Amino acid sequence: FQEPSSSFSSSSPFSSLSVDTQNLRKQIDELSTFSDAPAPSVTRILYTDKDVLARRYIKNLMGLAGLSVREDAVGNIFGRWDGNEPELSAVATGSHIDAIPYSGKYDGVVGVLGAIEAINVLKRSGFKPKRSLEIILFTSEEPTRFGISCLGSRLLAGSEALAEALKTTVDAQNISFFEAAKSAGYAKDHDDLSIVFLKEGSYSAFVELHIEQGPILEEEGISIGIVTAIAAPASIKVDFEGDGGHAGAVLMPSRNDAGLAAAELALAVEKHVLDSGSIDTVGTVGILELHPGAINSIPSKSHLEIDTRDIDQERRNDVIEKIFQSAEMIASKRGVRLSEFRIINQDPPALSHKLVIDAMQSAAKELNLTHKSMISRAYHDSLFMARVSPMGMLFIPCYKGYSHKPEEYASIKDIANGVKVLALTLAKLSSF
């Protein structure tokens, strides 16, 4: 891998890349208003009215940037700038705009609005790409509605299992995936979602710009994180069932309380994660629901959703095994039934590609921005794009590492730095 010296001479147009920070800030604020929660919270769930409005906003910006826009059957949106050699596989960038309930306005958004601005930056600089450049807005990176994370990118990466599963997937209101997709204007003609799969060699490289969602860059005062690997996430759904009954009338020895079983398992998840002894192992019970959910009813059912991650797949799988053993032990001890213990996904970690890492590093260096190599502990659409394309990610600092809550924040200066590095990285990658 050798840089063609011509494009990156000291007289290159890229020495004067300029980001329209005012406009970019305005776009981030405007996009955040398409939300089902009051500001500063953002809630934007797949295929809801607010999601549809936000998608329209992005397609409009793509059009204004001179990109040709298309959408696939699940609503992955593609904005393409044809290169001088459009027959070559393209260089892609992108992220997501869906937002979990009561979260913030930067997660994902920075990598979509930032990508559009990166294209604008390159256009203003007079650059003409050799390979085409393409922005992808991925459908449902967040698992909120259908319990499936990175729905769009998993399908793009060719997941037959997911294409099959979606035929019978419903949300919490029992609305099917296809019904929801159709209500948003997608999945109109086909029940076969394999049409979404990318053709082999569609992209020569993929790079995603994202807030760090961790505290390291801010604490160390570094502008750019060069992601070399993405931690391996797994998610598990657990149901306990007991006899329930009246909170006054059923005496303690006669109870088999499904809620207390759930409480014990939540604490067991924490214990097994801490017992791993590694700072890189995390585990979370983000959902814990009781049925019937009345103050004077002993819970007859409980439902937990557990998220566990590690950069070491084997260590993470050990934790999952221990959680399962605890669930069985708790059920047996409390006389409740472990009616479900289902591993929803158990993805392997992904490594960034040297081609992309090198391009990101030289871009940061040329722009005189401090940078360091790091691991992504959150997963991203990049985890799945890595299956079908050389992949890399760029991180920018965010306030205290906060994410998935309203306090999430990245300064416009840090965002602009990320956009510049992304623009230059895309330019470099398009030249090979």
Next chain:
Amino acid sequence: FQEPSSSFSSSSPFSSLSVDTQNLRKQIDELSTFSDAPAPSVTRILYTDKDVLARRYIKNLMGLAGLSVREDAVGNIFGRWDGNEPELSAVATGSHIDAIPYSGKYDGVVGVLGAIEAINVLKRSGFKPKRSLEIILFTSEEPTRFGISCLGSRLLAGSEALAEALKTTVDAQNISFFEAAKSAGYAKDHDDLSIVFLKEGSYSAFVELHIEQGPILEEEGISIGIVTAIAAPASIKVDFEGDGGHAGAVLMPSRNDAGLAAAELALAVEKHVLDSGSIDTVGTVGILELHPGAINSIPSKSHLEIDTRDIDQERRNDVIEKIFQSAEMIASKRGVRLSEFRIINQDPPALSHKLVIDAMQSAAKELNLTHKSMISRAYHDSLFMARVSPMGMLFIPCYKGYSHKPEEYASIKDIANGVKVLALTLAKLSSF
């Protein structure tokens, strides 16, 4: 207190009390169809459309029984059979028809439909009451919608605190109590709910027929429970708050997980209840909610609702104090904020009145039905009626003691026995 021998000679009309079991069974089944959950579950929440339809059904039956029907400002419904001496204070009976989510069709209902049938039984027997007899359908015995149990009977008993609190009470959808009441046709003219308070001496006695909601009568093969005391309930709302954050990006040592604090407190409730060493102490976490409630978000808020009861008020209050200490300790240990620990109600226990106990016992004896004295571990509107009237309760067996779930069941034979004892008890009480 001396029985007037005239009314209860062996030639009394009551020796042939006959219950129309077929009709009563039909009514129980019909009433259960006014539900927001599919059968066999029943969900009937205060002031919803289904509640309004069920109320209409009851008022119609009261009218068919020849009772004069009136309603008060919160929807307590009164059906009156004027006695020969209508200036005397009346004898009352009644229960509730609201049903917590996914519960059964007998809790409360047996004491309302059974009371109407008891009146019909007395009318068919040719009986004419001296004191007027009155059936009361109490509004919102269950705390489901506004978090307040025995709303109707507390007001009837003259709770100034509740009349005041209801001015600002809202449900989970932020609908005010008055807005909800108006939508059901109540609270039209007044904001001052003290108009609901009963005048002193309105009733000379109150008796409630109810399923046991415990296993004792069924296990021991006894037809009738004579309730001598109602256990003292207390309910508590607890909120924890932490920083939340991304389930992948925030490492374990940086977390303050409000959900795990809730899980620990739920287990602490169980521990303190068991530590009391008494079989009569119970405690339940029936509600445990996490915010934002997404699999990839660390819970930033948690909300618990705790119910604890005992026949010994001091022992129950000791448990509450220990739960509070645990909540503070857990909050401090986990670095979360205990933003609320509110004791919603902490009612004293109630004792049945000798007048009513004696009438119930002689009625059961005269009808040749096995009976035993017992404690009510569930609370009832009787707990509050006891504040303004001599009170007693009749229990009938129910399947395995199940209640507050769809498996709740009482045989029509056991219900008919209860109705007969209730009819004869009312007749006796009306004669004094």
